[in-house]
Amino acid sequence: MSKDLRIINNKFIDQTTRISFKFDDKTLYGFKGDTLASALLANNIHLVGRSFKYHRPRGIMACGSEEPNAIVQVGNDDSMTEPNTRATEIELYEGLEVSSQNCWPSVNFDIGAINNFFSPLIPAAFYYKTFMWPANFWKIYEYFIRKSAGLGKSPTKPDKDIYDHRYLHCDVLIVGGGISGIIAAKTAAKNNLNTVLIEDKNILGGTTIFQENECFKINNSYSNEWLKKEIETLKSLKNLTIKTRTSLAAYHSYNYLLARENLTDHLDINEKKDKIRQRLWKIRAKKVILATGSMERPLIFNNNDRPGIMLSSSIKKYIDFYGVKCGQKISLFTNNDSIYETAISLNNSGVSVNSIVDIRDKTNSLIVKQAEKLGIKVHWKSSIVNTNGYKKINSIEIMQLSDDGNDVVGKKIKEECDCLGISGGWTPRVHLFTQSGGKLKFRDEDNVFLPNKSELDQISIGSCNGDFELDEIIKNAADSINKFLKVNNNDYENLEIITSKEINKKNIWLLPSDKPLGKTKSFLDFQNDSTANDVKLALREGFKSIEHVKRYTTTGMATDQGKLSNMHALGIIAETAGVKMGELGTTTFRPPYTPLTFGTIVGRNVGEFFDITRKTPVHDWHVENKAEFENVGQWKRAWYYPIENENMHEAVQRESKAARDSAGILDASTLGKIDIQGSDASEFLNRVYTNAWSKLEIGKCRYGLMLNEDGMVYDDGVTTRLSENHYLMTTTTGGAANVLSKLEDYLQTEWPELDVYLTSVTDHYGTVSICGPNSKKILSKVIPDLDLSDKEFPHMSFKNVLVDNIKCRVMRISFTGEHSYEINIQSSYAKSVWEKCFEAGKEFNITPYGTETMHLLRAEKGFIIAGQDTDGTMTPLDLQMDWIISKKKYDFIGKRSLYRSDTVREDRKQLVGLLTDDPKEILEEGAQIVAETNKQPIEMLGHVTSSYFSPNLNKSIALAVVKNGKKLKGQKLFVPMKNKTINVTITDTVFLDKENKRLNA
Amino acid sequence: MFLINCPYCGERDQSEFSAGGEAHIVRPKQPTELSDDQWAEFLFMRKNIKGVQLERWNHAHGCRKWFNMVRDTSNDKIHAVYKMGEKPPLK
Structure with a gap:
């Protein structure tokens, strides 16, 4: 840890607890309470990654979820590694190991950086334009492009962590624990509303909690002290649940929201074990208050992406919250007042501020005056035209702005620095509001999109609603919360608030340089490497819609989804195209607001919990008897029962033969x-x-x-x-x-x-089916009192009987064409009845058979399986089952459709039997059937729906649907396969026992 | 994700329900007397309105009752729910 870069700050960081971690295999140290980003900065490490396209060195830029550059790979275990994690959001813990992404062989020496020198050759949509042809080469191109693009490594083994889902219902959900969120939480909870406050950081208070400045006072205390007391009072409120480390991912209609709570990510590696890592909250709130705050914008100027160039508010947080100096000689560049707070904080912590470059004419707001009193130099009406330093910024070049702001004039001043803070104003975080279907409006005065209309019961307060100044935030938030919740809370009415008011506003989306535009690199989307030039090129090439420009240039499409610089892209497009920004609109913000892990999304529904498994009451017997199982819907069904080394074919042949020769037993409970x-x-x-x-x-x-x-x-x-x-x-x-x-x-x-x-x-009864010529004898042993004569108990009839005093329903019905019975019994007794039947059948070699044999036996009889031989396009007439349609009934479901012009067509596909010329040849189910083999294009007449080798007929049999099949009986057709053509003949669908003699055998 | 006020159970999450398409399409009492076109009109033709639409919903993972809903398809706002056989409430 570089001692020079730390200042004593014990408010938020526990500087007595040292934590060791590894970055790119190097052991470094930080303190409890640091993020990975603050710890790296304290170790004087800015360079953490390479950019996407040009592989330019990139450093930490921000301090929260908007960070575009500092994305790292966490962990190196095959099952625990996680790519694309923002260093600014990782809380430091003992044992943390991270590595930089998108660089090879290392972040300090990256071969891909050669792209940077070729960059004039890699304009917007370069990949689309270059690799378009030959079209089938894309497969090869893609491999290399993907390799050179850094998206991190996916884990290759299953995730060992535990994730969870839970529901939450509340009267009021408040998103964001900054000053306005806290005012909302207190007001709601005090008025007996069941309130939930969620905050993505580990402590409440937003940026106000470290705002200790003379210019911002409430009732004579610093704003941070006042807020600290407010937070204290929350603790006594019974109706309030506070969830920190919880970020809102999605806001859907009807106030249905998804939030991800981090439970163990901040714990030391040995404390994480066996605990739930992340929890997805499914929240249904009666009312929602969005207090999501705002993000600082960067400025767009030549070479604005070097490591060491950071958002000014982040520099302020690193010094005031983490006690980390981002540099020793810091320069600042702004178009607004907020950077002066940073300058004062740095100055108060003993960091020298070189100067502030401000594009505005001299202004005299309270905060500016205070900064100037401290002796901080300001270059008014000036801009930075270039920055220098490859792996870290070392100097900036400053010039005066012309009166219209379109040009730079005068002498170039060079200023040395090791860090540059930039501030291009503030963007309200309206992402969640628009996700929920809310419509935005544009405020020209400071170029912000603000929440306008929503169909849902929600409001936005604080800076996400465009209130940026302390007195406005408190007053407007308190008023709109009262109105929204229909309460009358006057806690915030007579506060004495001192705040600095911004008097002078000015904005230039793309700052001018002394070099022509084509020679500059002014980055808009830092992660995806799209520049102002790219956007302008897209417009020259005819793209007009913001959504098209976004996709063409990839601006706003990286893992940060353009949080930082979407506004600049919009501004440049509007300016170039000569339209108003409010009319241009924004691109769509889609959930999740910040990336979610797959683990969080699936929760507990993995492995055996992915879906329900239904087991029959006889299941354990099948397992004991070594059945192989087949999934039928959610059911586990016994598929076949191999003996010794039998494969499926051998087992099914044996089972089928036994069922017809003597007796078989099937679990039909499903x-x-x-x-x-x-x-x-x-x-x-x-x-x-x-x-x-x-x-x-x-x-x-x-x-x-x-x-x-x-x-x-x-x-x-x-x-x-x-x-x-x-x-x-x-x-x-x-x-x-x-x-x-x-x-x-x-x-x-x-x-x-x-x-x-x-x-x-279905689940109440188990069904044991016994079939075969000896089934009657077996049943008579199981139920001796029952008269099984054909006269008393004919085919297609049923009896109520008692087995061991348990009521059963016995049906004499058959799906195999054999004499057979189905015993239906209360599920809990099904296994014992099964075992009883099996015991009774032993002398007849009763053979358990599974679904495969059942299918074979029914196919021998030409019985259909709905869903296998039918596919939603087969009428009963197509199935040659005309006999089952009542002529007498006036109506039944589907009757009228049976004589629509389409259903009476004679050349519809119809169910037929198929026999192969070679009786040993088994057709593949799904195989196509044709009449001619040497015509092109070949006409497909139909396909095979069921196919088996019948041991009872000693030949291959199949069912198929064939165009005009009814009339083609006896016709020779072909089934062309990959290596051969199989000759087949169309037959009747019933292959065995056409007279149904076996039913009564 | 809608919050649907089942007329039998009260407010429940959308995941408990399944949608059943346009409401108030009565199955013809005498289908045999209809021409192919008339039958096809009943069988296949649906309005798919952008705006306020009357539609059928089933509380499939709840009471299993079918009911009707007045929903604006342009903003998913549910204006009313009413039982099968009841007339749609006036807009």
């Missing part, structure tokens, strides 16, 4: 189940399914097909009539939730007169 009750239940089913339901006897089951109103197949399943007014509907696994909401929609909005109640019971 099928959607909807309990339908009410006196109009039958009528309701009549309206939602294509077939007729009113005559279904109690105790019988029926397959139903559900359409969308456009006539396309939506879902299918078997529904059972349990009693007169009680049905149990099953849906596909994936469609369950959508079917229920669709049915609810019709019930509530189209047919409210129907007496029907729907309840999802």
